[in-house]
Amino acid sequence: MAVFANGRLIVSPATVVTIDDSALANQNLSVGNVVALIGKSIGGEPNKALRFGSPSDAKATLRGGELLTAVLKAFDPSAQTNGPSQVVAVRVDLATRASLILKDTNGADVISLLSTDFGAYTNQLKLKVETASSAGRKLTTQFGNDFFTKDNITRNAFRVRYVGAQVSAVMTINGTQIVLQAPSGTTVATLDLSVHKTMLEVVDRINAVTGFTASVLDGNGSKVSLNGLDFVTAVDVRTADYTVKADLQAAIDWFNDVGEGFVTATRASGAGLPPVNVSFTYLSGAVDGTVTNNEWSNAYITLQGVDVQWVCPITSDASIHAMNDAHCAFMSNVAQSYRRGFVGTALSTPDADAIAAAKALNSDRTSLVHIGFNDFDADGKLVLLPPYMLAAMLAGAFSGLNPGTAMTNKSLKVRGLERIVRNPTDTDQLINGGVLPVESTPAGFKVVKSISTWLVNANFNRVEVSVGAAADFVSRELRNAVDILRGEKANQQTLSRAASIVDSRCRELARAEPQGPGVLAGNAENPPYKNISVSIDGDVLSVQVQVSLVVPVNYIPISIFAALFSGSAAA
Numbered sequence: 001m002a003v004f005a006n007g008r009l010i011v012s013p014a015t016v017v018t019i020d021d022s023a024l025a026n027q028n029l030s031v032g033n034v035v036a037l038i039g040k041s042i043g044g045e046p047n048k049a050l051r052f053g054s055p056s057d058a059k060a061t062l063r064g065g066e067l068l069t070a071v072l073k074a075f076d077p078s079a080q081t082n083g084p085s086q087v088v089a090v091r092v093d094l095a096t097r098a099s100l101i102l103k104d105t106n107g108a109d110v111i112s113l114l115s116t117d118f119g120a121y122t123n124q125l126k127l128k129v130e131t132a133s134s135a136g137r138k139l140t141t142q143f144g145n146d147f148f149t150k151d152n153i154t155r156n157a158f159r160v161r162y163v164g165a166q167v168s169a170v171m172t173i174n175g176t177q178i179v180l181q182a183p184s185g186t187t188v189a190t191l192d193l194s195v196h197k198t199m200l201e202v203v204d205r206i207n208a209v210t211g212f213t214a215s216v217l218d219g220n221g222s223k224v225s226l227n228g229l230d231f232v233t234a235v236d237v238r239t240a241d242y243t244v245k246a247d248l249q250a251a252i253d254w255f256n257d258v259g260e261g262f263v264t265a266t267r268a269s270g271a272g273l274p275p276v277n278v279s280f281t282y283l284s285g286a287v288d289g290t291v292t293n294n295e296w297s298n299a300y301i302t303l304q305g306v307d308v309q310w311v312c313p314i315t316s317d318a319s320i321h322a323m324n325d326a327h328c329a330f331m332s333n334v335a336q337s338y339r340r341g342f343v344g345t346a347l348s349t350p351d352a353d354a355i356a357a358a359k360a361l362n363s364d365r366t367s368l369v370h371i372g373f374n375d376f377d378a379d380g381k382l383v384l385l386p387p388y389m390l391a392a393m394l395a396g397a398f399s400g401l402n403p404g405t406a407m408t409n410k411s412l413k414v415r416g417l418e419r420i421v422r423n424p425t426d427t428d429q430l431i432n433g434g435v436l437p438v439e440s441t442p443a444g445f446k447v448v449k450s451i452s453t454w455l456v457n458a459n460f461n462r463v464e465v466s467v468g469a470a471a472d473f474v475s476r477e478l479r480n481a482v483d484i485l486r487g488e489k490a491n492q493q494t495l496s497r498a499a500s501i502v503d504s505r506c507r508e509l510a511r512a513e514p515q516g517p518g519v520l521a522g523n524a525e526n527p528p529y530k531n532i533s534v535s536i537d538g539d540v541l542s543v544q545v546q547v548s549l550v551v552p553v554n555y556i557p558i559s560i561f562a563a564l565f566s567g568s569a570a571a
Helices: 055-062 066-075 120-124 199-207 247-256 293-304 318-333 351-361 387-400 425-432 465-485 492-509
Strands: 003-005 008-010 035-039 049-052 087-091 099-103 109-115 126-131 137-143 146-153 156-162 170-173 177-181 187-192 212-216 232-236 242-245 263-267 278-282 310-313 340-344 366-369 373-376 382-385 438-441 444-447 529-537 540-547
Touching: 035 066, 035 293, 035 387, 049 055, 055 066, 055 087, 066 087, 066 387, 087 293, 099 126, 099 278, 109 247, 137 247, 146 247, 156 199, 177 199, 187 199, 199 212, 232 242, 247 263, 293 318, 310 318, 310 387, 318 340, 318 351, 318 366, 340 387, 340 465, 351 366, 351 425, 366 387, 373 387, 387 465, 465 492, 465 540, 492 529, 492 540
Parallel strands: 035 087, 035 310, 310 340, 340 366
Antiparallel strands: 003 008, 049 087, 099 109, 109 263, 126 137, 126 278, 137 146, 156 212, 156 242, 170 177, 170 232, 177 187, 373 382, 438 444, 529 540
């Protein structure tokens, strides 16, 4: 007799406990609402998704340029909305790093230095090597008025002494081995440093050689020995204790330590002596790099692996706008990572040209703006910023809103518009043409209607950015929630779990703000979701549910019934 339980066939009598934790699954919504900006900056690693949790983080990394300005605008777009919790930035220009080679007293390369950051500005980094006040070297790296410095950079690895009967004993160290001779000229041991990998292992091996004694110094027993020691040739270890040094590696380790932030160091091949003193010397060779469509394409490939929902290129180039739209369409329709884009034209774009640009895009996943605005750039100067900066601001605003909330009639933090757009004379034409208009009102600078460039029909989820974003949010949340069932057995229990998962997730999606996102709306007569249907046919689990997406209030007709006054009076 046997029983099958918890995935095992139990033959020997036993009490087996199985815990079903499915009821403990986290029911909270799990998908995000993150904005990504692509553009040129002074600092930051190129073609990498850089995440910033605050404007100060962005300033410290990007340092300047249009990408930084756009990130700052995205973080603080409107007094009526929350700013995004994080902003992703991708530097599109393929900037390189500045470099410098340090040499030893023989003129051989010993340390190769690279700036930690990228871009032409890193050519302003400089470095100095001096004799230490006590031992080793004093190193200083500096950029402007900021600097890192360290005195007495040295490392005593271990001590060696020959106490045997021979009249002489010498030791030779190179990058790969230690050779012990006693007497001089007669090799008694060769230590392969690829085998004896730490200082402690080396010391233990030396102590096993007749007549030799060794001891680790200054707690360096765990330090790597291979290519970690300073080189010596036939140094005397008979007449006195000899201290094996690792000053070169100590210098390299300081450059690479968290205490120094300007450069990284690599030990040159065959290097075995500390660097020679040099006065302040600048790193060189860094460039910002040119930007072509290929660099933009690579940036979008990078974003394919990042979980973002809003994407904005910091450029007025129509070809990049089309590339951005294609990226959003591919990620939404094929990769099932729904996202939407905002793009902006150049300054002084006429309404007719903006309408033509929107018509060329004609996409429910891209919104286009064409009005520049006055505001402060990343350097704190009041300037006229181009419309693609307004696009970044709107993308940041939507990233800070609960999905399903429109930017219609919400104010923007700008100091003035490039020109006045008349409502309704100009705004009617722009809205009908698929251009997202902004206007100056007595209550501030506001979005007239937050629409996409979609012109094919008037479906809310196509035209209204907020409704489309709500649909994306619901789709992502339900897909992620139900995906846990992929690979499970096709049985009645799985059917029940699927129905339960959909119901609980829809309930959370319908939870009103501020406790929930409120992307589904309804009442007792017309619930926010209904008609959940789950079925299995072979290996296909089909799920259906009807949901009511929130739609923004765009129009408010008011009816006033006027009547004549009638009455009488007596004296």
